[in-house]
Amino acid sequence: MSSIKKPPVTHPSARTNALGLKLRDYEGTMSTLCAGCGHDSVTAALIQAAWELAIPPHMAAKMSGIGCxxxxxxxxxxxxxxxNxxxxxxxxxxxxAAxxxxxxxxxxVSGDGDSLSIGLGQxxxxxxxDVNMLYIIDNNGVYGLTKGQFSAATDIGSRSKKGEVNTVPPIDPVLLALSLGATFVARSFSGDKQQLVPILKAGITHRGLALVDVISPCVTFNDHEGSTKSYAYTREHGAEAVTTDFVPLRREITIPETDAAVIEVPMHDGSLVRLRPTTAGYDPNDRASAYAHVRACQARGEVATGLLFVEESLKEMCDGLGLPxxxxxxxxxxxxxxxxxxxxxxxxxxx
Amino acid sequence: MSGVNDFAFKIGTVNGTGSASANGILMQAIFRMGIPVTGKNLFPSNIQGLPTWYEIRVSGEGYTARPSAIDLLVALNPATYAKDMATVRPGGYFLYDSSWPLQATLRREDVTLLEVPFGAICLEAFEGDRARTLLRNIVYTGALAALLHIDLDVIRGMLDEKFSRKKKLLDANHTAIRLGHEYATAHLPCPLPFHLEAMDETGGHVLMDGNTACGLGAVFAGATVGAWYPITPSTALMEAYTAFCKEFRVDPETGENRFAVLQAEDELSAAGIVVGAGWAGARAFTNTSGPGISLMQEFIGLAYYTEIPAVFFDVQRCGPSTGMPTRTQQGDLLSLAYASHGDSKHIVLFPANPKECFEMSVAAFDLAERFQTPVFVASDLDIGMNDWMTRRLTWDDSYRPDRGKVLDAEALAALPRFSRYLDTDGDGIAARSLPGTSPKGAYFLRGSGHDKHAEYTEDSAAYQEVVDRLLRKVAGASEAVPGPMHDLEEGGATIGLVTIGSCGGAVREAAHELRRRGLKVDLMRVRGFPFNDEVAAFLATHEQLFVVEQNRDAQLRSLFAIELGVPRDRMTPILDYSGLPMTAGVVVEAVAQAMAGVPQ
Structure with missing residues (x-):
């Protein structure tokens, strides 16, 4: 259990969003996950993103499968x-539903077990x-609820808590999504809220399926030395391709000093996603180079993060079905x- | 015995040679002459090359079951000549392609040979192998028109309708009809002793298959989301829904679709899409067959336990596993009634003809929303894929969908607290809220243990309270599902024939024959599960019960025993699990044998 029950009152001066709602209004029930679980940080980032975007709570549909x-x-x-x-x-x-x-x-919100093994086809x-949805994979490379089995995201050579070494190649959801024609592909780290929140905001606003693979360490079963999905390993090997900033429509957009290095991607509703490549020459609008970048990072033992690819799709599923x-x-x-x-x-x- | 407007003929051809359209023309022509007619397509799981048969039964009395005897065999596939010859009743006829000689050993003393050189006629009259193959079917149609007295003008009119935009094809088809008719008239004993005479018995009826009727029902009921994975024999259901939606549901101004058809990656996903759409408030359905139902079990259980409306059309086929995909059966009765693991029980509707397919399709959507649960329509290949003479479908414009208990924003605002699974009316049905309505209606739907407030629970009493209510809820549906159909003897009978679904026609015909033989027989056809009091009363008041169904394990009988406590030894099963539609003969023989020596 990672949090304590908070009193129902909020400070009167707590900030409100465009709907007059406070951050607390976007919270849920108390987490029952292990203290320090990466998933709780993803939850916190989602709360922040939803509050900042001023999503009308009743219009949101929180979808999940089974697992932590x-x-x-x-x-x-x-x-x-x-x-659920x-x-x-x-x-x-x-x-x-969509x-x-x-x-x-x-x-x-899914996990590596839920999405890369039993639910890979779905x-x-x-x-x-191109279902219009945010699709988060809380990726910890392990089956937590059943106590520590390897998942399909476990890297070759990664050790389980019991010391076994995985010898089967992993499925990388980012490479998979890029090759299947996903229109929004990102990877982030649960320990990097600064990177994660704007990505989630952009993903929610994206028209179509936004896949966000979040390395989210399992403190109980996969945070030891020898694991490639631990806090320490991810901090050490993370390589941000682009930094992302999200500019919502309703905020007055003041154009900053022209920055030639910034790529602006207008979303269908008029909001903007600003991407600043940290890797020289990286183009997040180019599927092939995104794929090559992820591969190159892997070869160096690094984890490519950031909004790796985006294409503001005009035809999400409902458009493709010709729906009104x-x-x-x-x-x-x-x-x-x-x-x-x-x-x-x-x-x-x-x- | 056969006679005028009372006979059956069977056409044996090779799959993929175009005989389906010729057989359809024959059926429709007889129907348009006002004579009741039934066609059964006995086809292989194959696109081209394997033997296929089509049986046409003409019955002035209006019997629609598969015929018990074949009076005339039209043999166009030498590979099955031996089998086909053996099928003809003594005194019947065997029409074959005499372009090649018939093996002497195939001849039968008690069968009259009718010879038409179909192949030679086509070789001379038409150009090209494909055209000759296809038009051979039309030549035999012409010959049959002469032998059976089918109105040639009716056939010509149908060809004109069919090929109105293809002049060249139209001319060739007219030539083929003429050649067949002329040859038969000149060389064969036309008409045969059994033949057609125009009647006026098909008014108020149409020729339609059940898949079309189910799909049409979904359109009229206002279903907007259809998700499916192709599987014989249910595929045509979604194709029909899609075609009717394109005709009736496309906005004339914007071209936008007021429907969504999603071909899923498998049956699991199809069920998931239906459940998701039902949760969001749409009328959603899937169509499948036994193997698909097996794959959907998990979602069926989820929808049952979390109380999401969903409609499943199960067009049953033959056998466990892949079985015989192009053969019919009623093998899913038990698996539908209790689909999924854990305690679960479902509403199931059993149509017996396309008209009921249409009506029960609409009813299924109403029941699913009213009871917030999966509803199954248990059709089968015989109803689904064969053309049946069925009463014209009609529609009452005062119909409004029964959306069940759905709370809008206003109703939610008036509540002190919304509890998703709280039974406030005592009928076992709790009001639901739809996403997108109001934050007050928000709740967390879960397949894991939950209490009446939809909160997670591992508390025994809280868990049991919910599943006990579910039991009451589904039991309450027994009075809402279609009641049984009866065909009762005046003054009552001690023998009760009980049946279900597509074999209803055969059993009704059998009951009439048994009465002619002096037995007093009452008939009941069950149309819905859970069973209502009428079903229980019939079973209780008939000493000698025969339960007729199309599966090996007497599944309907088991349901009676499980649900109503009827002793199994009071119910004699009559089972046909051959994969072919049932005939009245099977039932008559079984009952007559069982009752022989029993004083009436």
């Missing part, structure tokens, strides 16, 4: 609907469909039922 990561959806945005689905199947449930009500802001096909802007759930019976005259006429075809 899935539990976190109760730890933020208690005024939002949550759906079955193991590895969060993407399909989100696909259905098709039914395209106004929902779908925030999916992840791939959600990416292919009005969510399907809002259509009236009259707009859906052809009626008796149409049926009567249709019957002549079957004579």
């Amino acid at each position: 990561s899935a539990k976190t959806t109760t730890y933020f945005m208690k005024q939002s609907h949550g759906f 689905a079955v193991h590895g199947r969060m993407p399909s449930v989100t696909t259905g 098709a039914a009500n395209r106004d929902l802001i779908c925030i999916g 992840l791939c096909h959600a990416i292919r469909r 802007q009005e969510p399907l759930v809002n259509l009236t019976h009259e707009a859906l039922c052809p009626g008796s005259a149409a049926l009567e006429a249709l019957m002549e075809r079957y004579r």
Whole structure:
């Protein structure tokens, strides 16, 4: 348990967002994860991002599967609907919810077990469909709830707590997403809130599926020496490709001193994502170079982080399905039922 | 025995040679002559090359079951000549392609041979192998028109409709019809003793398959999200839904679709999409068959326990595992009633014809939302894929979807606290809230243990309170599902024939035959699960029960025993799990044998 129960009152001078809501309004129930769990930091970053974006709580849909990561959806945005689905199947449930009500802001939280093993197929096909959602993978390279088995994200040579060495190659969700045509691919570290919050904000605003792989160490089963998903290893080997800043639409945008090194990506709603490459020549709009960069980092034993690739897609799933802007759930019976005259006429075809 | 407007013929061809359209023309022509007709396609799991058959039964009395005997066999596939010859009833006819001689050993003393050189006719009249192969079907249609007295003008009219935009094809088809008809008239004993005479018995009916009717029902019920994975024999259901949506649900001004069809990566995902859409407030459905139902178990349990409306069409096919995908069966009764692990029980509807497919499709969406639970429509390959003569579908414009207990923002605001699983009305149904409505309606839906406030629990009493309510809720649906259909003897009978789904027609025909033989027989066809009081009463009041169904394990009988406590020894099973649609003969023989020597 990583937090203590807080009193229900907030300081009267606590800041409010555009909806007049305080940060506390975006919190959830008390976390039941282990003290120091990386996932709790991701939760904190999500709370910050949602508050800063002033998401109307009732429009958010918190989606998850099974595992430690899935539990976190109760730890933020208690005024939002949550759906704790079955193991590895969060993407399909989100696909259905997003098709039914395209106004929902779908925030999916999954883990490396949930998304890269049992749910790998669903992840791939959600990416292919470009479901309009934020898809977080809390990646700790281990099965925590069942006490320390290797996951499909465990690196070759990484040691388990019991000392076994993994010999099977890992699945890298970032490379996977890039090769499947994902329109927003990022990697971050739960210990780097400064990097994570703007990425999450950009991911939520992105029209289409935004995959954010967050290295989120498991303090109980995978934070020891010999693990490649520990706090120490990630701090030491993280290599930020680009720094990200998110400029929301409703904030007055004052153009800073022209900085030739900054790449601005306008989002579909008019907000901006500013990317400042820290690696010379890095182009986050170029899928091939993003892929090459991640590979090159891996070869050097580094973990590439930042918003690695973004393409403001014009055709997320609902657009591809030709749906109206009005969510399907809002259509009236009259707009859906052809009626008796149409049926009567249709019957002549079957004579 | 056969006679005018009372006979059956069977056409044996090779899959992929274009016989389906010729068989459809024959069916429709007979139907348009006002004569009740049924077609059963007995086809292989294959695209091209394997044997395939089509059985057409003509019944002036209106019986729609598969025929018990074949009067005429149209044999166009030499590979199955031996099997086909053995199928003909004594005194029947065997029409074959005499371009090549018939092996002497195949001849039967009690079967009359009818010879038409179909191949030679086509070789002379048409150019190209493909055209000759395809048009051979139309030539046999012409020959059959002469032998059976099918109205040639009706057939010509249908060809005109079909090929109105393809002049060249139209001319070739007309030629083929003429050649077949002329040859048969000149060389064969036309008409045969059994043949057609126009009637007026098909008014108010249509020829339609159940998959089309189910898909159409989903459109009329206002379903907006369909998710699926292709599987025989259910594929045409979603194709029909999609086609009707393109016709009726595209905004004429913007071209936008008022529907979403998602072909999923597998059945698990299809079920997940349906559950997600149902949770978000859409009417959502999937169509599948037994193997798909197996894969969907996990989501079915989730939807049941978390109380999400979802509609599943199970077009049942034959066997465990892959089985025989192009054969029919009612093998999923038990697995649907109790689908998924743990304690669970579901609402299941059993249509027996396309008209009921349409009506139960609509009812399924209402029941799913009213009871906030998965609802299954248990169709099968026979209803789903064969053309049935069924009553015209009708629609009542005063229909409004039953959305069940859904709280809007106003209703939520009036509550002191929203508790998702709190039964305030005593009917086991708690009101739900939809995402996007109001922060007050927010709750955390979970498949893990939860109490009536939707909070996580591992407390025994809190857990049991919820699952006990679920039991009451689904039990309450017994009076809301369609009640049984009866065909009762005047003055009552001690013998009760009980059946379900597509074999209903065969059992009804059998009941009539048994009555002709002097037995007093009542008939009940079950249409919904959980069973209502009417079902229980029928079972209680008939001493000798026969339960007729299409599976090996007498699953309907088991459901009666489990749910209603009817002793198994009071229910004699009559089972046909051959994979072919049931015939009345099977039932008549079984009952007659069991009752032989029993004084009536």
